[in-house]
Amino acid sequence: MRKLKYYVACTLDHFIARENGSFDFFLMEGEHVADLLQTFPETIPAHVRNILGITSENQCFDAVLMGRRTYEVGLQEGITNPYPQLKQYVFSRTLEESPDSAVELVSSDAIALVQTLKQQSGKDIWLCGGGDLAARLFPTIDEMILKVHPILLGSGIPLFSGEIHQTSLELVNHKIYNNGFMLLHYQVKH
Numbered sequence: 001m002r003k004l005k006y007y008v009a010c011t012l013d014h015f016i017a018r019e020n021g022s023f024d025f026f027l028m029e030g031e032h033v034a035d036l037l038q039t040f041p042e043t044i045p046a047h048v049r050n051i052l053g054i055t056s057e058n059q060c061f062d063a064v065l066m067g068r069r070t071y072e073v074g075l076q077e078g079i080t081n082p083y084p085q086l087k088q089y090v091f092s093r094t095l096e097e098s099p100d101s102a103v104e105l106v107s108s109d110a111i112a113l114v115q116t117l118k119q120q121s122g123k124d125i126w127l128c129g130g131g132d133l134a135a136r137l138f139p140t141i142d143e144m145i146l147k148v149h150p151i152l153l154g155s156g157i158p159l160f161s162g163e164i165h166q167t168s169l170e171l172v173n174h175k176i177y178n179n180g181f182m183l184l185h186y187q188v189k190h
Contacts (some may be wrong), residue, residue, distance in 0.1 A: 135162030
């Protein structure tokens, strides 16, 4: 069965973006970048893949889930189809139609969709963000892979923008880089 994995960058104080959605404070250079490009090439947006010459096949995921605000970060730059190498789902209660035929708009029960996707064959499902969607889907998240950047932001969009229940996590893998970046892989114990 496929798993839902919340693979996301965050600060040490667990913010995934500034209040306005920007993420210009994340480390974009360093030894961790090559590891992430090799391990998770499908999580790189198409316009960046083209610039970097990434042609690798999907390693972990074949579907991506995004909240409307996460999707709109690219949309503001004219990017309507950020991950053509993945089946894309955007969750929104306000968008009336998808700006791109390759992006499926979901306005109904998010948990029901995830449960259906998990039953289908394929690679795992990437929960890209944001914090609201992560909180709604928390009961269905199987694993969390945190790209923790060595910065304190103080405020912004949190990892979970809503109430979640106390839950134990099991650290199943980790790597700490010389620049302070940490890749932490947790299994969620619901």
